[in-house]
Amino acid sequence: MPPPHGDDESYAHTPLIPPPPLPRRATARLHLFPLLVAATFAAYYHLVAAPAPSYYQSLFLSLGSNDTAAAHLRALTIRPHLAGTPANALAAEHVVSTLSSLSFPTRVTPYSVLLSYPVHRSLSLSAPGRATTAFALVQDAYPDDPSAAASAEAVPTFLAYAASGSAAAEVVYANYGRTEDYADLASRGVNVTGKVALARYGKVYRGDIVKNAHEAGAAAAVIYTDAKDYALGKTFPDGPWMPPTGVQVGSTFKGVGDPTTPLWASSEGCERVSVAEAMATDDMPGIPALPVSGRDGQEILQLIGGDVAPEDWQGSDGAPVYRLGPGPAVLNLTYIGNETMATIQNVISVIEGKEEPDRYVILGNHRDAWTFGAADPNSGTATLLELAQRLSELQKKGWRPRRTIILCNWDAEEYGLIGSTEWVEENRAMLTLRTVAYLNVDIAVSSSGFDVSATPQLDQLLKQASKQVQNPDNGTESLYDLWMASDGSPLIGRLGGGGSDYSAFVQHIGIPSIDISIGSAASIWGLVALKLSDEEILPFNYSSYVAELENGAVDINERVLGMPVSVSPLHKSIKEFNRAVIKVDSELKVLQTWKVWSPWRNNPMRVRDLNDRLMMTERAFTDREGLFGRPWYKHMIYAPSRYNDYGAQVYPGADDAIQTAKRTNTSESWQSVQHEIHRIARVINQAALVLSGGLT
Numbered sequence: 001m002p003p004p005h006g007d008d009e010s011y012a013h014t015p016l017i018p019p020p021p022l023p024r025r026a027t028a029r030l031h032l033f034p035l036l037v038a039a040t041f042a043a044y045y046h047l048v049a050a051p052a053p054s055y056y057q058s059l060f061l062s063l064g065s066n067d068t069a070a071a072h073l074r075a076l077t078i079r080p081h082l083a084g085t086p087a088n089a090l091a092a093e094h095v096v097s098t099l100s101s102l103s104f105p106t107r108v109t110p111y112s113v114l115l116s117y118p119v120h121r122s123l124s125l126s127a128p129g130r131a132t133t134a135f136a137l138v139q140d141a142y143p144d145d146p147s148a149a150a151s152a153e154a155v156p157t158f159l160a161y162a163a164s165g166s167a168a169a170e171v172v173y174a175n176y177g178r179t180e181d182y183a184d185l186a187s188r189g190v191n192v193t194g195k196v197a198l199a200r201y202g203k204v205y206r207g208d209i210v211k212n213a214h215e216a217g218a219a220a221a222v223i224y225t226d227a228k229d230y231a232l233g234k235t236f237p238d239g240p241w242m243p244p245t246g247v248q249v250g251s252t253f254k255g256v257g258d259p260t261t262p263l264w265a266s267s268e269g270c271e272r273v274s275v276a277e278a279m280a281t282d283d284m285p286g287i288p289a290l291p292v293s294g295r296d297g298q299e300i301l302q303l304i305g306g307d308v309a310p311e312d313w314q315g316s317d318g319a320p321v322y323r324l325g326p327g328p329a330v331l332n333l334t335y336i337g338n339e340t341m342a343t344i345q346n347v348i349s350v351i352e353g354k355e356e357p358d359r360y361v362i363l364g365n366h367r368d369a370w371t372f373g374a375a376d377p378n379s380g381t382a383t384l385l386e387l388a389q390r391l392s393e394l395q396k397k398g399w400r401p402r403r404t405i406i407l408c409n410w411d412a413e414e415y416g417l418i419g420s421t422e423w424v425e426e427n428r429a430m431l432t433l434r435t436v437a438y439l440n441v442d443i444a445v446s447s448s449g450f451d452v453s454a455t456p457q458l459d460q461l462l463k464q465a466s467k468q469v470q471n472p473d474n475g476t477e478s479l480y481d482l483w484m485a486s487d488g489s490p491l492i493g494r495l496g497g498g499g500s501d502y503s504a505f506v507q508h509i510g511i512p513s514i515d516i517s518i519g520s521a522a523s524i525w526g527l528v529a530l531k532l533s534d535e536e537i538l539p540f541n542y543s544s545y546v547a548e549l550e551n552g553a554v555d556i557n558e559r560v561l562g563m564p565v566s567v568s569p570l571h572k573s574i575k576e577f578n579r580a581v582i583k584v585d586s587e588l589k590v591l592q593t594w595k596v597w598s599p600w601r602n603n604p605m606r607v608r609d610l611n612d613r614l615m616m617t618e619r620a621f622t623d624r625e626g627l628f629g630r631p632w633y634k635h636m637i638y639a640p641s642r643y644n645d646y647g648a649q650v651y652p653g654a655d656d657a658i659q660t661a662k663r664t665n666t667s668e669s670w671q672s673v674q675h676e677i678h679r680i681a682r683v684i685n686q687a688a689l690v691l692s693g694g695l696t
Ligand SMILES: *[C@@H]1O[C@H](CO)[C@@H](O)[C@H](O)[C@H]1NC(C)=O
Pocket: 064, 065, 066
């Protein structure tokens, strides 16, 4: 099959025929004959010995198969497989045996980490003149559930790492449990101290909901799912939305990785903080808490009196009027958890690169699930295995990646991104030295549409790749069309939030990364991986990073207007960075022109130098000391918001400082804002130097 012509200009234009015959003059022939031989050889080399990367990319796209992914999904989700359980170790074996059978060297890297399981839970509701009722705290089975027997193995509904203890007190309704909701309650004279806070899921990370309740003085927290946010269409089993009896289970740990090894890896025999110390840190919610269903939440709400809650605190149409309390409803809650060391298994599989084996393109997805995990995360795991199968087919056709591809299947993501974080911490120096990019897929299939987030130098690559992949639900349009349709321009999210396993790669060590969620993720995931692993010059483009940094600076500027703070160091550093981007762009053009007009390959050392600078620029955005008060977060551009682990924040250090300064309004606090602006400017200047390859 001839190499197809895709969007990939650098390869599509590689000369396939030797140059035309030259004038027959003896002297000229003398000089030109060796050139002709070399040119012919080089052309032959491109054509026969090594098909262009675009050839294998097209071949990869043609190999899609539903059956493979479906079979893996069934095998992975036959039983609930919570981290640390034998069922999840069995699921790891499925991944290992699949990857090994494809002849990719595969191993398990185990870690002993602190996990959390429920031992005892009870919750009862009472009010004056009413009999006390106890909640069952189970997810109701639905008629004819084919997995009813296996469901009995599922962990009872709970919130991992909630404090063990009891509370019996009047209830206060706290809306989404955000800091602003508690401020609103205080301004209305509702005192949360010693009460049980009832909040609904939906706007912030559940760990923040419980933590905020604790900080507002609540003795315990209960979180329910409101139909307003979780029943926007047909509910399960008739549709994908949460039924009234569904309960959202999850972690409340606000940190990242094993709580007993806060800044280092959980290697065998390593230093650890005690379980008691780990449970006493600010990253833990500190009070007992339980999740309940929408139906149970409504039952509690109906017994809360006091002032009517504001309009945007109310439920969906037809729901009863919500009031703030406190009381007269009283909740009596007991939660006993077991925080215990358990063994988790990451699976690591390596496809060694041919020309640059010391450069890594890493693909990752987690395996552990709160219950069966059909969508989160094993739609992603099935996709990873299907992708691996396609790569193995390419290998049979002669493909060897230029750079090394590493396939990772993480464990204990649900508890706090634990498996990926421990591995990144254990391999920090090597990964920093060698990793080109990290490509994450958590939930591959949940709904239609194309959701993608990335560090900005990968925007162009994503747009280009999405034009080459079909929309899985409509054969006549590309993924790019589907992506465009949503609002007229492709929307790329950023990776500041703490939502999945990219966190350690981006926020701890500064690796360019992508997080993808789409119906047929294998094609786009694999195509992006192939482009990153096989193209001679890394397909990175830092110009959208400039726009991103600029927008962040404008935002900071607006927030400090009229305050004794100057944003000009930041603007100046971005200008410097922009100059570096322009310089690299022209360097790239020279290399590409050279490549188009000459059958010789580029000087490999020059290409390697350029690639190293493209790769290491992201690293330069990290700072050794990390964010103020949050030293694990080293990236100065992207980290979660301090008050919502799911919220992606640009310039998180400046954001933290501005929030503090607005609250306290002291001159020291505004000086801290200025200090943070200088720190950000310094890393941007470093990034500009790395990208342009210059010294001052
Ligand atoms: C995969 O399954 C869907 C739905 O059943 C179908 O429309 C599509 O054509 C299948 N794709 C392949 C490559 O078999």
